[in-house]
Amino acid sequence: MSDLYDRHRAVLPDWLALYYEDPLEITHGEGRYVWDAHGRRYLDFFGGILTTMTAHALPEVTKAVSEQAGRIIHSSTLYLNRPMVELAERIARLSGIPDARVFFTTSGTEANDTALLLATTYRRSNTVLAMRNSYHGRSFSTVGITGNRGWSPTSLSPLQTLYVHGGVRTRGPFAHLDDDRFVEACVADLKDLLGHTRPPAALIAEPIQGVGGFTSPPDGLYAAFREVLAEHGILWISDEVQTGWGRTGDHFWGWQAHGRNGPPDILTFAKGLGNGMSVGGVVARAEIMNCLDANSISTFGGTQVTMAAGLANLTYLLEHDLQGNARRVGGLLIERLRAVAAKVPAVREVRGRGLMIGVELARPGTDEADPQAANAVLEAARDGGLLIGKGGGHDTSALRIAPPLSLTVAEAEEGAAILERALHAVS
The missing domain is CATH 3.90.1150.10 (Aspartate Aminotransferase, domain 1)
Incomplete structure (x- = not known):
């Protein structure tokens, strides 16, 4: 070794x-x-x-990968791709987002990068709200919004990031409060922050912070945030790279613990869907997903073999509860x-x-x-x-x-x- x-x-x-x-x-x-x-x-x-x-x-996934690899592994998004369309249809239905569109990437980092591109373009703002203690990936833009010093090697960024309280329940200035007062204090802090800056493009948040040590706020915090954000037209991006697909047990998506005001505007996913294959993606309302006014492709996002793995894996997960x-x-x-x-x-x-x-x-x-x-x-x-x-x-x-x-x-x-x-x- x-x-x-x-x-x-x-x-x-x-x-x-x-x-x-x-x-x-x-x-x-x-x-x-x-x-x-x-x-x-x-x-x-x-x-x-x-x-x-x-x-x-998992036999169902390895069989699907092997059979698809025997037909064709890759063609890029320049051609129609049946497994990609089928998986997108299933994820759109499961997301809870109305009139949903799905874009596949190769990782959670790339998914969050795409979500930031969509939000900043749609809102015409390069200011982003993120949570303290957060982690969103290792690309230049996602490192720039990560609120965890140990995983953010540079302060240089194309984005202006403002960090919000609430991702860690038992540390920080509000830790001594009960759940209701904790939420009230975090909402008050958010309102105060928004009073001192031009309206940001979006808040990006992990329902449970992954790299941050599996910390989370009380249920309902992001629903309360959503009410404030909606007053300013600010989007909510739920980073479900680690919390998606039923891992939390209580919900299929982490956002559902905060969902009294409906689903997020943008949802990102990755990791578990492919059961080890490199797959990630973004779900958003059509008006947001379609806001880009230039051409784009993904060479490896949605490639046939990863889509076959995702379809087989998701089917197994749902059928076996x-x-x-x-x-x-x-x-x-x-x-x-x-x-x-x-x-x-x-x-x-x-x-x-x-x-x-x-x-x-x-x-x-x-x-x-x-x-x-x-x-x-x-x-x-x-x-x-x-x-x-x-x-x-x-x-x-x-x-x-x-x-x-x-x-x-x-x-x-x-x-x-x-x-x-x-x-x-x-x-």
């Missing part, structure tokens, strides 16, 4: 993050498990960053982890919903983030046969747990037991 690591370092950028002191090469997977180059098996609680949504090597499974098994897993946390002083909070769970670590007796402890638990979990992620806006001190949505109760208990031993070992 050290030979591969040395070769990696010789040809790839220093800033390309790798987990673990001894980086891991994953060679194959099945169901909720993966194997490394030494033949060791791990229970996968991170799914390639929430991307293996249903299961590793994986959203319901995320709600049931995720609820059990959260309660199990909260019971563990009650006995571990280093755990500040267990949060999340469905199979999108954050475990934040802090120095015992304080709110001071403890990234060293998070790293140590990550390593100890791997030693025990469990792969998890990490994140957070406060020195990456949160463990991120997001298994494939087909996780069984027995596998949830297996993973929780390994994580419990890792937490106790580090504590």
Whole structure:
């Protein structure tokens, strides 16, 4: 493995993050498990960053990819593409957005980039509202609106970004308030901010912040924001790259926890739809999607083989009610982890919903983030046969747990037991 690591370092950028002191090469997977180059098996609680949504090597998806690859893999968007139209039709119906149009990309970064292009063109403004502690991708424009210092290497941007309170419930100036007063304070802050600037193009927000450590506001915050935004004609972009497709259990889309005023104007998606294939996209009302007055194409967005994967994966998810499974098994897993946390002083909070769970670590007796402890638990979990992620806006001190949505109760208990031993070992 050290030979591969040395070769990696010789040809790839220093800033390309790798987990673990001894980086891991994953060679194959099945169901909720993966194997490394030494033949060791791990229970996968991170799914390639929430991307293996249903299961590793899901037969329905691998068959669809193989059959499509045997016909044609790619032709570009310059030609009619039946799998792309079929998947767009399904996503348009599922989105909840009226008169919806769908544009496919190759990643969540590109999807958010496209959403920003649409919003700023439609509104003729380059000012964007974003949430503190947010993450929206690694392109020049999406880095420029990301509200997480650890993932934003430059302040240069084609956009003027104004950051709004509310994405983190238990930190910041309003953390001491109850939910209703928290929402009121965030809305008041938004109103005050808008009184000092020309009307922005849009607010972009993750219903649950992914890289930020699976933090979220009280349900209804973005609905309350929407009322204020609508008074100014400002669009709402819901970044569903990590929260879409039923992962939160309670809802198919994260925006639905804030949906009393209807769906967002623009919705972005990626990651889990292709179950590992490179697919992302944007959904918007026709008047917004069609506002561009120049030609455009996507060479790789919507290519036939990724569309075949997306169709097969989405069909499997819906037919097997994986959203319901995320709600049931995720609820059990959260309660199990909260019971563990009650006995571990280093755990500040267990949060999340469905199979999108954050475990934040802090120095015992304080709110001071403890990234060293998070790293140590990550390593100890791997030693025990469990792969998890990490994140957070406060020195990456949160463990991120997001298994494939087909996780069984027995596998949830297996993973929780390994994580419990890792937490106790580090504590």
